[in-house]
Structure formats: C-alpha cells, structure tokens
Amino acid sequence: MRVRQIAGIALYLGLANAQEASWRSPVNVLSRKGLVADQISTIWWFLFSTASLVFLVVITLLLIALFKKGQAVPKGPVQENSSVRPILYLGTGLTIIVLLITAVYTFISMRTLAAPSQKPALTFEIVGKQWWWDIRYEGESISANELHIPSGEPVHFSLHSDNVIHSFWLPDLAGKRDLIPGHPNSLWLQADEPGTYRGSCAEFCGVQHGKMNFTVIAEPRAAFETWLEHARAEANAAVSEEARVGQAIFMQQGCAGCHSIRGTAAQGEIGPELTHLSSRLTLAAANIPNTTGHLAAWIVDSQSIKPGNRMPSQKLSGEDLQFLLSYLMELN
Ligand code: CUA
Numbered sequence: 001m002r003v004r005q006i007a008g009i010a011l012y013l014g015l016a017n018a019q020e021a022s023w024r025s026p027v028n029v030l031s032r033k034g035l036v037a038d039q040i041s042t043i044w045w046f047l048f049s050t051a052s053l054v055f056l057v058v059i060t061l062l063l064i065a066l067f068k069k070g071q072a073v074p075k076g077p078v079q080e081n082s083s084v085r086p087i088l089y090l091g092t093g094l095t096i097i098v099l100l101i102t103a104v105y106t107f108i109s110m111r112t113l114a115a116p117s118q119k120p121a122l123t124f125e126i127v128g129k130q131w132w133w134d135i136r137y138e139g140e141s142i143s144a145n146e147l148h149i150p151s152g153e154p155v156h157f158s159l160h161s162d163n164v165i166h167s168f169w170l171p172d173l174a175g176k177r178d179l180i181p182g183h184p185n186s187l188w189l190q191a192d193e194p195g196t197y198r199g200s201c202a203e204f205c206g207v208q209h210g211k212m213n214f215t216v217i218a219e220p221r222a223a224f225e226t227w228l229e230h231a232r233a234e235a236n237a238a239v240s241e242e243a244r245v246g247q248a249i250f251m252q253q254g255c256a257g258c259h260s261i262r263g264t265a266a267q268g269e270i271g272p273e274l275t276h277l278s279s280r281l282t283l284a285a286a287n288i289p290n291t292t293g294h295l296a297a298w299i300v301d302s303q304s305i306k307p308g309n310r311m312p313s314q315k316l317s318g319e320d321l322q323f324l325l326s327y328l329m330e331l332n
Pocket residue numbers: 128129131165166167201202203204205206209210212
C-alpha cells in the first residue's frame with residue numbers, strides 16, 4: 001500500500017476516535033465559565049427577556065385591537081379623539097423607559113467588560129495567519145493554535161494580523177474580537193475553572209476560514225507556569241538515530257523554509273513554529289488530533305485535509321517520512 005493510503009486510513013481511524021476529545025467538545029455562547037462570559041450571558045438573558053416581554057405585550061394589544069368591536073370611523077376629516085391621548089402618552093412613555101433601561105444596562109456591562117478589576121498579569125500576543133494562529137509571548141512565537149492560561153485570573157490578549165481581518169473567538173469565555181491589519185486590538189478574559197476550551201476564527205478570511213480553530217487550556221497557576229517555561233525553551237536535540245536523519249531531511253526538504261524550531265537552523269516564519277510540536281493536542285489549527293498517523297497524513301496530503309492551505313503536500317519516500325516523523329515526535 002502506498003504511504004498516502006496508509007496515512008488516509010490512519011486519519012480516518014484517528015478522527016473516529018477523537019470524536020469525544022476535549023478540544024472538540026461543543027461550545028456554548030451562554031456559558032458562565034468566566035467573568036466576561038458571565039457578564040455576556042447575563043446581559044443576553046436580560047435583553048432576550050425584555051424583548052420577549054415587549055413582543056408579547058405588543059402582539060396581545062394588536063390582537064385585542066383587531067377583535068374588539070369598536071365604533072365605526074366617521075366619514076369626513078379625522079377628528080381628534082381625546083380618549084386616545086392617554087394611550088399614546090402611555091405607549092410612548094413605556095417605550096422610552098424600556099429603551100433607557102436597556103441602554104443604561106448595556107453601557108454598564110460594556111464598562112465592566114472593557115477592563116478587569118484586577119490588572120492582568122499576563123499578555124499573550126495573538127497573530128492571525130491564513131489560516132492558523134501564531135501565539136507569541138514577549139515578542140517570541142512560543143506555540144501555534146494552542147495556548148495555556150492560568151485559571152481564576154484575567155489574561156490579556158493583544159491581537160494582530162498582517163494579512164486579512166480575522167476574529168478571535170472563544171465562545172465559552174468571551175465575545176469575538178477582530179484582528180485587523182495595522183490596528184492592534186485587545187481583549188481580556190478569565191476562565192474560572194481549569195478546562196479545555198475550543199476557539200475559532202469568526203470573520204471570513206479566505207478558503208480555510210472554517211478550519212481556523214484553536215485550543216485554550218486553562219489550568220492552575222503552577223501548572224501554567226511549567227507550561228510557559230517549557231513553551232519558551234528551545235527544542236530538544238534529536239536523540240535517536242532515526243530522529244537525527246529526520247532532522248536532516250527537515251532541513252533539506254524545504255520544511256525549514258516555512259517552519260521554525262527554536263534552537264535549530266529552522267527559522268521559517270510562514271508556517272506554525274514547531275519547537276514543541278508533539279506536546280500539542282492537535283494539528284492543522286485544531287482540526288485533527290496530534291498523533292503520528294495524523295501527522296503523516298498532514299505531511300503527505302495536507303491539501304486533502306485543508307484544501308487551499310499554504311502547506312504543499314510533500315512527496316517523500318515511505319522511509320524518509322518515517323525518519324521525519326521520528327524527529328517531529330521527539331519535539332516534545
Ligand atoms: Cu481567520 Cu476566518
């Protein structure tokens with residue numbers, strides 16, 4: 001069997017197993033899993049209830065008016081009917097009151113959402129690419145499409161794009177915020193509890209917009225700091241003989257022209273950085289689980305998995321592919 005077929009089968013089996021994976025779990029825009037989400041959920045329910053109530057009142061009055069037997073309208077010029085006036089004042093007055101209450105409550109919520117009461121201790125820089133997320137910390141790319149945050153405290157995101165407009169959206173934790181070329185944007189959020197949260201791009205940005213996803217893992221502060229330190233560290237040196245051959249293939253095959261692996265000669269900036277690739281949960285912007293089979297499928301046939309993506313499907317012998325996989329799986 002050809003490498004491509006084997007990879008395809010591995011991909012299929014992996015997808016079947018990954019249905020229940022945490023990074024694929026359903027999202028909920030009305031969840032209350034963090035400070036921001038809680039505020040958004042509260043105002044959503046408030047506006048929804050108010051609008052529903054107004055709708056019911058208006059429809060009831062309309063039905064009453066339709067079915068009530070009234071006086072026939074006299075012919076000739078319309079006469080002002082003084083009994084209608086109080087109803088007009090009441091209707092206008094109630095409308096103004098309801099609109100004022102919702103407007104004031106919306107402004108209060110927007111103020112609360114604008115900045116957290118406690119200044120975030122951490123800022124991640126998120127750069128939207130076509131079609132993946134470059135995760136930076138203090139000016140350096142430390143991950144792609146996956147980041148950890150400490151739970152129970154606000155985290156700040158500085159949002160950038162150097163291509164088209166994207167939108168950073170973690171439905172369970174916060175609202176959408178656009179990444180606009182030439183216009184840095186910012187967002188804060190807080191995950192109250194540890195957990196794995198699914199995010200996606202919420203602004204049409206090209207052919208693979210629908211598969212531009214990411215994963216955020218909230219964990220206690222100590223575990224987060226361990227992750228951050230590890231994420232910022234350089235790559236492990238290739239240990240096994242296969243991995244060393246694989247590293248040479250990586251550098252010669254053109255992979256290094258697009259991808260960077262800190263601590264090696266690979267310094268490409270077009271594709272995601274791969275320094276600790278095998279420690280990530282997913283591949284291809286949170287679309288397939290990170291297993292050897294999926295990685296093989298992605299390398300040899302990425303264009304079938306995400307048609308139009310910027311990574312060309314690679315022509316490699318089965319043997320070379322195995323060496324390359326050995327190297328990449330050692331990047332933990
Ligand atoms: Cu990026 Cu849609």
